[in-house]
Amino acid sequence: MPKINGNEIRPGNTLEHDGGLWxxxxxxxxxxxxxxxxxxxxxxxxxxxxxxxxxxxSADKVEKVQLEQKDQQFLFETDDMLTFMDTETYEQIALPADILGDRRPFLQDGMIVHIEYYGDEALNVTLPLRVKCKVVETEPVVKGQTAANSFKPGILDNGVRVMIPPFVGTDEDIIVNTELFEYVERA
Structure with missing residues (x-):
């Protein structure tokens, strides 16, 4: 693994420090x-x-680690384990559901995700930045409420609550940002 100087560390770099991966x-x-x-x-x-x-x-040396990224397809969930399949080799891997944290509801059947590996160990799962969801519950539009920055709460088909513009109604498809949990646009 290459060693870099302390002043060359950038956000997003993976480092080996104190016997762990950071x-x-x-x-x-x-x-x-x-x-x-x-x-x-x-x-x-x-x-x-x-x-x-x-x-x-700047004189300190740190080990910079290169993680291998693979695109894998989500297949199914059983007993809090998520099963993914490598789209090239068709090998399957099961990971704990909590690896996704609070982004778990956005995982959909057949979705392609990026999994980062250190050797054979899967460390991180990244969902696509934008996901299509359906609004299942929202408040009706209040007449005269036309302010550009007014939003209303909406509940999506996956149970996540997001703020949506007043013109979006129930049973409409929208695009949601999976990192910020925000409305992006109509689908």
Whole structure:
């Protein structure tokens, strides 16, 4: 694995540090008036989700890890385990449902997701950024409420509650951002 200097760490980099795999979430380069410059790095553990703030000076060496990304298709869920299939080799892998966290409701049958591997260990599952959902419940439009930034609550077919524009009604398909849990556009 390549070693990089502490000042070369960028957000999104995967690092091996203190015997664990960490992803750099936020990086601030600090140049104090006295002493040398350093990078203040906020990291998240890929295995257990712990967070850590660490300082790296430019002379510090860190192992940068390359994760292998594979596109895999979601097949089914049984006993809190999600089964995915590699679209090239047709091999199947079962992962715990909590690997998706609060984005779990957006996973749909047959959906292609990106799974990041470190060797044979699956560390992360990334859903598509935009997913099509149906509005199953919402409030009726209040006449005269035409402000551009007025939104109303809506409940989607997967049970997630999002704020939607007043012109969207029940049984309409919309596109939702899976990272921000926000309405994007009509489908």
């Amino acid at each position: 992803v750099a979430v936020k990086v601030d380069h600090v140049k104090p008036g006295k002493g040398g410059a350093f990078a203040q790095v906020e990291m998240k553990n890929l295995r257990d989700g712990r967070k850590l703030n660490e300082r790296f000076r």
